[in-house]
Amino acid sequence: MSTRCPYLVVRDPGAVRDVLHRPTDFSPANALVAVTPLAGPALRVLQRVSFALPPVLASNDTDTHAGIRKVVAGFFTPATVAAIEPRIRVLAQEAAQNAADQLDSSGHVELVQTVAAFTPAVVMLELLGLPVRDLADLKRWGLDSMELFWGWPDAARQLELARSAADFYVWLRRLVAESLTAPGRNLFKSLAEHGLTTPEICSLGYFLLIAGQETTTQLISTTLFRLVEGSSPTSWRDAASEAGSRTMVRHVLATESSVPTWRRIAAHDTNLGDDMIPAGAEVLLELSGNHTTSPDGGDRTTAYGLVFGSGIHRCLGAKLAELEAAVIIQETALALPGIQLRDRQPEWIRHLSFQAPRTVSVSMEPR
Ligand code: HEM
Numbered sequence: 138m139s140t141r142c143p144y145l146v147v148r149d150p151g152a153v154r155d156v157l158h159r160p161t162d163f164s165p166a167n168a169l170v171a172v173t174p175l176a177g178p179a180l181r182v183l184q185r186v187s188f189a190l191p192p193v194l195a196s197n198d199t200d201t202h203a204g205i206r207k208v209v210a211g212f213f214t215p216a217t218v219a220a221i222e223p224r225i226r227v228l229a230q231e232a233a234q235n236a237a238d239q240l241d242s243s244g245h246v247e248l249v250q251t252v253a254a255f256t257p258a259v260v261m262l263e264l265l266g267l268p269v270r271d272l273a274d275l276k277r278w279g280l281d282s283m284e285l286f287w288g289w290p291d292a293a294r295q296l297e298l299a300r301s302a303a304d305f306y307v308w309l310r311r312l313v314a315e316s317l318t319a320p321g322r323n324l325f326k327s328l329a330e331h332g333l334t335t336p337e338i339c340s341l342g343y344f345l346l347i348a349g350q351e352t353t354t355q356l357i358s359t360t361l362f363r364l365v366e367g368s369s370p371t372s373w374r375d376a377a378s379e380a381g382s383r384t385m386v387r388h389v390l391a392t393e394s395s396v397p398t399w400r401r402i403a404a405h406d407t408n409l410g411d412d413m414i415p416a417g418a419e420v421l422l423e424l425s426g427n428h429t430t431s432p433d434g435g436d437r438t439t440a441y442g443l444v445f446g447s448g449i450h451r452c453l454g455a456k457l458a459e460l461e462a463a464v465i466i467q468e469t470a471l472a473l474p475g476i477q478l479r480d481r482q483p484e485w486i487r488h489l490s491f492q493a494p495r496t497v498s499v500s501m502e503p504r
Pocket of ligand 1: 157165194195196206209213261345348349350352353356394395396398399424444445446447448449450451452453454455457458459
């Protein structure tokens, strides 16, 4: 079996930025294409529910992108994000208190499930005007779909993951139908008013309901892990301050973001610097991990600057994600002052474009 990397890997931050700023040369059309081609049985499971991801937002390289992006952006304006901070803090405090109670009663607690998983999902659904329900299913579906589209599942695993993706899609289509006639403003209704069809709305919803919360959960998970491991420049004690938690979240974004890479595809024969890039070449952009220092040891101006992409597809949730991560880290560090890692080698999610520890198990520090 060939293990040749099928991607042209671009690591230099200047070149990554160049690619992101030339969407007509380097199209995002491959953004949601399965990294591992899906085998017949998995495909049939998806086809049975008419699962489809027509290009609408992240993978849309046509001139409909700008208008659709504007509709979605209307749900994440700077003012909306600033206004939801108190709500994020309440949810973070409740979750952190819950973790502290578990720690008190059993001597240990797992922080991904207790503090990182649910607040980003609740906040996203509330911002989009959608009902907050079926959260455990949503979390599981998100993880399964990330593995199906960005992982390396074998045929048997693909089948399991495709069943999960099909369940998610059926749930989503029902939610879209219900939202179109629901009172008040919600994202799906706004997209229909903009002229999107139901399959297009489902495609957007499928991407956003994962991208809009699981990526943040994963950023929080890695940040918690590095803090409690003691391997980061910020201490657990310092993370209990607003400035400390923000600095630490930016450090993790720059060094090992939850979305370390993103893809583009050459739309025609083109160039990147002095290199000729043939039409159809798939490009893998390194967004994180290569930007903290330059070869001469100085700071790169691009440190952290590419982790949410750049240009016309730049992440619409960047501000929200950073705010949520910082508030949740701060509240958790405040509520759990004396903890240590219980499992120093947890299993990690390691897909092409997503990464995080699956668990962060901690116990009380010995007195
Ligand atoms: C730590 C958390 C997150 C990271 C690291 C992240 C990263 C990214 C990246 C790398 C892209 C591709 C950008 C490009 O192609 O130039 C992207 C796109 C996008 N993200 Fe995020 N994201 C995060 C959280 C969120 C959240 C919380 C939301 C919404 C609530 C969100 C919504 C979007 C949308 C809508 C796009 C597509 C924009 C477009 O194509 O016009 N993301 N994100």
